[in-house]
Amino acid sequence: MGTYATVSVPAGEARELDRVATAAGGHFREMESSLSIFKPGSEISRLNDAAGIAAVTVSAPVEDVLRLSVHYSEITGGAFDPTVAPLVRFWGFNKGQLPAAVPDEAEVRAILAKVGYRNLVVSNGTAALATVGMGFDPGGIAKGYAVDVCFRAIGEETVRNLMINLGGNIRCRGEAEPGRPWCVGVRDPFSRDSVMGTIRLDDGMAVATSGNYEKQVVIGGKRYAHIIDPLTGWPVEGVASVTVIATNAVEADAMSTAVFVLGARAALPIISRMPGCHFMLVPDVRPAGIYLSPGAGEHFTLAPSATVIRDP
Numbered sequence: 001m002g003t004y005a006t007v008s009v010p011a012g013e014a015r016e017l018d019r020v021a022t023a024a025g026g027h028f029r030e031m032e033s034s035l036s037i038f039k040p041g042s043e044i045s046r047l048n049d050a051a052g053i054a055a056v057t058v059s060a061p062v063e064d065v066l067r068l069s070v071h072y073s074e075i076t077g078g079a080f081d082p083t084v085a086p087l088v089r090f091w092g093f094n095k096g097q098l099p100a101a102v103p104d105e106a107e108v109r110a111i112l113a114k115v116g117y118r119n120l121v122v123s124n125g126t127a128a129l130a131t132v133g134m135g136f137d138p139g140g141i142a143k144g145y146a147v148d149v150c151f152r153a154i155g156e157e158t159v160r161n162l163m164i165n166l167g168g169n170i171r172c173r174g175e176a177e178p179g180r181p182w183c184v185g186v187r188d189p190f191s192r193d194s195v196m197g198t199i200r201l202d203d204g205m206a207v208a209t210s211g212n213y214e215k216q217v218v219i220g221g222k223r224y225a226h227i228i229d230p231l232t233g234w235p236v237e238g239v240a241s242v243t244v245i246a247t248n249a250v251e252a253d254a255m256s257t258a259v260f261v262l263g264a265r266a267a268l269p270i271i272s273r274m275p276g277c278h279f280m281l282v283p284d285v286r287p288a289g290i291y292l293s294p295g296a297g298e299h300f301t302l303a304p305s306a307t308v309i310r311d312p
């Protein structure tokens with residue numbers, strides 16, 4: 001999936017590590033082969049190729065990803081919307097051609113007309129994109145989904161304590177060591193080597209980060225990041241990174257992308273209705289500061305050098 005995966009177990013369960021790592025690799029490769037838009041003939045590629053033409057049959061996991069995508073699109077008012085695929089390519093990501101100059105509003109509008117999760121129809125083992133030129137991009141949700149699949153498949157009978165990390169989409173079971181919880185750092189988006197703080201992950205919890213530093217293009221001397229606002233068609237500006245903690249990895253993945261689009265103020269009422277879900281947002285303004293949604297502070301320890309933003 002264009003990234004790295006790691007699995008960790010405590011020293012006491014180290015003898016299981018090879019078996020767990022092999023199993024995780026197998027699950028991730030299987031998910032990638034059905035979900036990737038970079039693999040011609042994958043289920044999602046077939047769905048995209050048949051846009052506006054026909055419904056395609058989909059396997060249970062792919063149907064799951066599509067249904068969850070619609071769910072997160074609905075609850076975020078379309079801030080999360082994987083049917084942004086044509087826009088993602090238009091802006092030069094995912095092997096799309098880089099625009100020679102900053103596009104004008106009319107060009108963006110023309111592509112935007114092909115976007116909308118309401119035109120993705122999922123029913124009983126089939127899926128369809130209603131109009132020609134539409135596309136589904138699983139980039140904002142599928143890694144989280146794959147982590148959950150892997151987490152459930154590698155049961156407690158195999159290892160009691162485990163941390164799975166697929167490109168920053170993380171889910172934990174148990175503890176890192178007896179009496180010491182799993183912890184992950186939240187990277188400073190302006191400095192590869194420093195952290196804004198650490199997150200404590202209790203049993204079963206998940207975390208994901210969306211950052212503007214992950215993938216960028218430069219058009220007319222200006223940088224644009226890979227997360228697109230599906231309501232305007234333009235890459236989101238003003239946010240450097242969003243970290244979401246949640247009770248499962250697919251929610252953390254989808255919501256990190258959604259909160260990146262929404263911004264802290266608009267995200268607050270949505271996140272507050274989601275049990276166990278919290279976010280941390282770093283605006284794209286130096287020096288770096290971090291905003292914590294109510295409840296996020298319970299899991300987060302601020303690094304000495306970092307500053308908290310009180311008003312989103």
Ligand code: FAD
Nearest residue numbers: 001002036038080081082139140142210214226227228257
């Ligand atoms: P996230 O914030 O989790 O997701 C951002 C991504 O979601 C964007 O890159 C875009 O694809 C999409 N997106 C943008 N705006 C929105 C929005 N408003 N709502 C919903 N989604 C949005 N990369 C490669 O370089 N080569 C590969 O072969 C490759 N294969 C992949 C196969 C699979 C199955 C998956 C899931 C990903 C693959 N990737 C590959 C990576 C992919 O192209 C993205 O870069 C990656 O998923 C971005 O993840 P993230 O965690 O950085 O960001």
Ligand code: MG
Nearest residue numbers: 140253254257
């Ligand atoms: Mg995401």
